Amino acid sequence: MLGSRIGAAFGDLHRRNGVEVRTGIAVSQVTVREGHATGVQLADGAHVPGDLVLFGIGAVPNIELARDAGLATDRGVLVDAALQTSHPDIVAVGDIAEAEHPAFERRVRVEHWANAQNQPAIAARTLLGKEAVYDRQPYFFTDQFDLGMEYRGLASDPENVVVRGDLAGEYLAFWLDDGDRVEAAMNVNIWDAGDDLTALVASSTPVDRSRLADPEIPLAEVGAQR
Ligand SMILES: Cc1cc2nc3c(=O)[nH]c(=O)nc-3n(C[C@H](O)[C@H](O)[C@H](O)COP(=O)(O)OP(=O)(O)OC[C@H]3O[C@@H](n4cnc5c(N)ncnc54)[C@H](O)[C@@H]3O)c2cc1C
Numbered sequence: 001m002l003g004s005r006i007g008a009a010f011g012d013l014h015r016r017n018g019v020e021v022r023t024g025i026a027v028s029q030v031t032v033r034e035g036h037a038t039g040v041q042l043a044d045g046a047h048v049p050g051d052l053v054l055f056g057i058g059a060v061p062n063i064e065l066a067r068d069a070g071l072a073t074d075r076g077v078l079v080d081a082a083l084q085t086s087h088p089d090i091v092a093v094g095d096i097a098e099a100e101h102p103a104f105e106r107r108v109r110v111e112h113w114a115n116a117q118n119q120p121a122i123a124a125r126t127l128l129g130k131e132a133v134y135d136r137q138p139y140f141f142t143d144q145f146d147l148g149m150e151y152r153g154l155a156s157d158p159e160n161v162v163v164r165g166d167l168a169g170e171y172l173a174f175w176l177d178d179g180d181r182v183e184a185a186m187n188v189n190i191w192d193a194g195d196d197l198t199a200l201v202a203s204s205t206p207v208d209r210s211r212l213a214d215p216e217i218p219l220a221e222v223g224a225q226r
Contacts, residue, residue, distance in 0.1 A: 003158030003175075006186070009167040010144070017145045059111065061096040074098055076109040082132045083123040091126055093119035102135045103202075108154060112140035137201055150194065153184030153201040162212045165190070172197070180206040196220060 002010065011021050026043040030053050039049040063073050072078040072086035076098030083091045083099060094116035098109040118136055125132035141150045155161075155175030165171030165188075172193060175184040181204055185197040196219035200207070211222045 001155070001158055002173075002186075003155075003161055005159075005161055005163070006167075006173055012168065013145060013147055059095075061109075063096055066092065066096070074107075078107065081134060082126040083119055083134055084126050089127075091123035093123050099134060102133060103137070104154065108138065110138045110154075112138065114139045137198065147189060148191075149186055149188045150197075151184065151186045152197055153182070155184040162209050164213050164215055174200070174207075174212055176207070176209070180209065182207055182212075193219065 011023075014021055022042075025046075027040050028043045029041045031038045031041055031047065037051055037053045039047055040053060041047050061076050063077055066077045066085070067073045069090075070087070071090060071092075076096050077085055077092040079085050079092050079097050079099045081100040081102060083093055083097060085092050095109070095111045097115075097119065098107045099119075101108050114136070115138065119134055122132045122134040137152045138154050139150065139152050141148070143149075153175070156177060158175065160176050160178075162174045162176060163171055164174070170189040172190060173186045173188070174182050177183050182200040185201055187193045187197060200219060200222070205223050207222045211217045
């Protein structure tokens with residue numbers, strides 16, 4: 001999602017804070033003695049000792065109930081932009097909802113709390129027969145060590161990124177589409193840019209990549225000079 005350049009910056013953050021990060025190596029087994037974990041055996045032959053093993057291997061939504069009830073499903077429960085499922089009396093919100101969205105050509109399923117917090121009000125309008133469209137940008141935040149970040153939007157190409165600032169400190173990252181429009185933006189340890197980033201992601205105006213990267217240019221003035 002963040003791409004190799006920003007992913008490497010997060011890897012470095014963890015290394016600076018004493019975490020040993022190994023990538024591209026499969027775990028072949030968890031080693032156990034007398035019913036307790038002693039570590040993990042890696043496919044390259046190395047053994048990493050430890051008495052606590054935590055797997056972070058992604059999540060799968062529990063959509064069996066919806067599917068068995070006859071609702072249309074794919075990677076989640078399919079809903080339109082009003083969050084209505086294939087049954088007119090049933091709505092779906094949060095992690096399980098794979099929703100049409102005015103800003104995206106494909107349905108999106110977003111696993112972040114902001115979605116779970118904001119979608120129910122739209123779903124309630126739909127159930128009341130009122131006009132309703134869920135059109136908020138996807139959003140999440142995370143705090144890791146001394147880094148705090150917020151991410152808005154949804155990048156289709158994680159590698160097409162422009163950075164403004166210092167990847168080891170404070171920076172903004174922008175993911176562009178192939179027409180140089182900002183699809184997603186992230187602020188790292190910078191807390192006064194939120195409104196500008198929201199506006200950039202919402203805008204369909206192309207930006208100038210070098211102006212976007214230049215901290216001297218106000219974000220409201222990064223439109224393409226064409
Ligand atoms: C480890 C972890 C870290 C996260 N960190 C962040 C973060 O930093 N920032 C962020 O924005 N988001 C984060 N998230 C995601 C966030 O927690 C979710 O997006 C949010 O909780 C989704 O809310 P929800 O109500 O859609 O689903 P859930 O909170 O998953 O609630 C669904 C509920 O339905 C119940 N359920 C399932 N099937 C059935 C059934 N058949 N019958 C009855 N009940 C059922 C489940 O038990 C569960 O209680 C994190 C998630 C995890 C797991």
